[in-house]
Amino acid sequence: MGYDKVHERVLLLRRFLPQLEQPTGWEMRAKVYKGVLGMDYDWPKSLEELASRLTDEQLTQVLSLSPYLAYYTFRGRFYTVKGGVLSLQGSWEEVKSSIWEAFRLNGLRVYALLKALLELGEAPYAAVAARASELYGSRFNAAQVLAELRDRWELVWESGGPREKAWVIPEEIRPVVEEFVRSVEYKPVPRLSTRQAEDEFVRVLEMEEEYNSHVKKLLDQRLDDVLEFGERFGVSELKDYLVDLFGKEIFFDELLTLTQQYALTDTPVVTGDGHRSMATGFNLALFGEPGTGKTFATKDFILGNESLGVPAHGLPGLNRYCGGMTPAMFIAIGEAYSGRRFNFIVTEFNDWFRYKGMVEPLKLAMEGGVIAYETKAYRVGPYRFTSYFSVNYNTRVFEKGYEVTVSDPNFNAIEDRMLCRLHRLTKEKYRELAESQKRLMLGITTRKMASKAPLIRDHLTLVHAIQTRHPLLNDFKPKPVLLTEAELSIIEKARDLIFEHIKASGALPFSMRLERRAVQLASALSLASFFRSGDEVLRIDGEAMRLAVRFYVEEAWIRMRESFPLKEVLQKLGIDQKE
Incomplete structure (x- = not known):
């Protein structure tokens, strides 16, 4: 499926109403299909079908049923969720600005971490740090940069339980991250000798952008x-x-x-x-x-x-x-x-x-x-x-x-x-x-x-x-x-x-x-x-x-x-x- 408005609605529903895909989620399905959409029969057989039949007004009503709306965020191309409110405006420009700000402050380490997470999907810290160090050319404190990417710019999430945690890029912003990585790799990434050159390389990529x-x-x-x-x-x-x-x-x-x-x-x-x-x-x-x-x-x-x-x-x-x-x-x-x-x-x-x-x-x-x-x-x-x-x-x-x-x-x-x-x-x-x-x-x-x-x-x-x-x-x-x-x-x-x-x-x-x-x-x-x-x-x-x-x-x-x-x-x- 290409990244269009229907696809983004599927991501929204999956994040905020996961019950719709769970075997035990009949009560939530009834609230959505009968209560909000007024469907007595011919219920959608998948989230994709539901997403394609919803209007923006109905989507707003459906998501208001979510118990997670106030806890999760969503920054998509067409929709944004912040502070428990769904906005019918996208946030990709904001995400793009966040990536470049992080890149300006942390240089190629940000590129290496985001590239590693794109390759690995959802992965434990050890795997992310190892692949990022390989891409960067030397070992660095990946934990510190990942924490900033999570807390300051909301570009990565930490998922999983207390014993086994993993890192992942939110699905709705992956296309923006992929575009950033492509811009870095538009031409070969040089091996740089000094911190001045590494800082300048960030500027080079901004100018090319x-x-x-x-x-x-x-x-x-x-x-x-x-x-x-x-x-x-x-x-x-x-x-x-x-x-x-x-x-x-x-x-x-x-x-x-x-x-x-x-x-x-x-x-x-x-x-x-x-x-x-x-x-x-x-x-x-x-x-x-x-x-x-x-x-x-x-x-x-x-x-x-x-x-x-x-x-x-x-x-x-x-x-x-x-x-x-x-x-x-x-x-x-x-x-x-x-x-x-x-x-x-x-x-x-x-x-x-x-x-x-x-x-x-x-x-x-x-x-x-x-x-x-x-x-x-x-x-x-x-x-x-x-x-x-x-x-x-x-x-x-x-x-x-x-x-x-x-x-x-x-x-x-x-x-x-x-x-x-x-x-x-x-x-x-x-x-x-x-x-x-x-x-x-x-x-x-x-x-x-x-x-x-x-x-x-x-x-x-x-x-x-x-x-x-x-x-x-x-x-x-x-x-x-x-x-x-x-x-x-x-x-x-x-x-x-x-x-x-x-x-x-x-x-x-x-x-x-x-x-x-x-x-x-x-x-x-x-x-x-x-x-x-x-x-x-x-x-x-x-x-x-x-x-x-x-x-x-x-x-x-x-x-x-x-x-x-x-x-x-x-x-x-x-x-x-x-x-």
């Missing part, structure tokens, strides 16, 4: 609207939206942070013959002088800022804000994200390099490498970091070029592994920042974002869920991004134009990674046009390619201390910075 809930609501309530929006939305529309909000000088910052959100799908970029050239995922750094809008772009625009009236544009649940976190703490909690793909937002990246020995582990993290870290007090890892960074850091910006304020001489190894964008506070940019702030204070920008941001966020979430093969979207097929010679030839043309204007001798202050970042940017940005075509592959959007080439040329120009005519090179490539 937020993401999964958003996907489910999107599919249940808004799918047609999002698909209709996606058919007319693309790179050009995204660019126009951001230019309208922030202006032609500063829109690029929000374009990069939102593109990185699409890039978190880590979509494969393939050639026509199926060769995998790269994937879209990249680390992002906005750097420059303080007060140039970096934090707004990386944090407020992505996560939302209620005090500023800015709605969230980024993926729900998959962005970990690292405000106030030390790099040592990041290395410890990073273990909880192994095998998962989140985005770590670090708005004060400079501070992480006040600690010695951080360049090497951060370099490994940005390469998706294996991290191991050991102090006198504890050891972390080894584990593979599979998430990404979106960071801000301050630099000294000169009339031409810039100088990083990170003292570690190896910092360029970190910088070279990120897609970087310099912020210079020119008069034009200052005017746009001032105008943007004015429009925010007047509510103009807020009104525009309020109507469009939820659609863009749903579009981003749906694309992400499809590309990462979310189990609720089996009807949608992921698309790789198609890379052709045409896109690479555009990058080559830009490179040749740059080389025409610089000295033949001398070392270049950037590597081939810059060209790779440009291709990644164009590929990730093209995901904004995901629903514009029914093709099985996603072609790189022309506007995405123009924006990526602009990024490539401007970044090369900055790193070469503005030693070639930027405007002339862009014009020869058919790109106008003021478009």
Whole structure:
């Protein structure tokens, strides 16, 4: 029998009127069938038949005959019994909240105990504790946690006599517990080295639950609207939206942070013959002088800022804000994200390099490498970091070029592994920042974002869920991004134009990674046009390619201390910075 309203009525009757199934229960059956329901004959032959014939009003009358109504509780999907009163409202949301609260306070021990009880059914303490310790990976005080689950959250019951007691999950909440266990096991449960990592893993699962809930609501309530929006939305529309909000000088910052959100799908970029050239995922750094809008772009625009009236544009649940976190703490909690793909937002990246020995582990993290870290007090890892960074850091910006304020001489190894964008506070940019702030204070920008941001966020979430093969979207097929010679030839043309204007001798202050970042940017940005075509592959959007080439040329120009005519090179490539 599936879990429907009839099934839940059977559970209610079985708990509060067990006499109806007992051979000696004729007196109670007569009270129910004749007294309440007025049946002289054709009595139901089973609780299932009775439950299917009852109305809610009759159910209330029937349960009022129970001598146990004031002693037992019931928290079902459709009905609740508390304090001797039957309510025709369900309690599963309350049960769900209780499970997550218990999980927050006790971590994986709660998962292990609930999983053990689901497997064992009604079982004595010794069996539950043994199986839970096996699932947890080590022995722990199961009695204490079970007592809390019973007394504080009513998630388990202790049954049986004084000599032989057993533990069990109430039948009506088993589906909620099963859903919780599935959410924990949605991806492999890692073995964690530290308490910090274990505490963080609880947060990881809460964030994944937020993401999964958003996907489910999107599919249940808004799918047609999002698909209709996606058919007319693309790179050009995204660019126009951001230019309208922030202006032609500063829109690029929000374009990069939102593109990185699409890039978190880590979509494969393939050639026509199926060769995998790269994937879209990249680390992002906005750097420059303080007060140039970096934090707004990386944090407020992505996560939302209620005090500023800015709605969230980024993926729900998959962005970990690292405000106030030390790099040592990041290395410890990073273990909880192994095998998962989140985005770590670090708005004060400079501070992480006040600690010695951080360049090497951060370099490994940005390469998706294996991290191991050991102090006198504890050891972390080894584990593979599979998430990404979106960071801000301050630099000294000169009339031409810039100088990083990170003292570690190896910092360029970190910088070279990120897609970087310099912020210079020119008069034009200052005017746009001032105008943007004015429009925010007047509510103009807020009104525009309020109507469009939820659609863009749903579009981003749906694309992400499809590309990462979310189990609720089996009807949608992921698309790789198609890379052709045409896109690479555009990058080559830009490179040749740059080389025409610089000295033949001398070392270049950037590597081939810059060209790779440009291709990644164009590929990730093209995901904004995901629903514009029914093709099985996603072609790189022309506007995405123009924006990526602009990024490539401007970044090369900055790193070469503005030693070639930027405007002339862009014009020869058919790109106008003021478009």
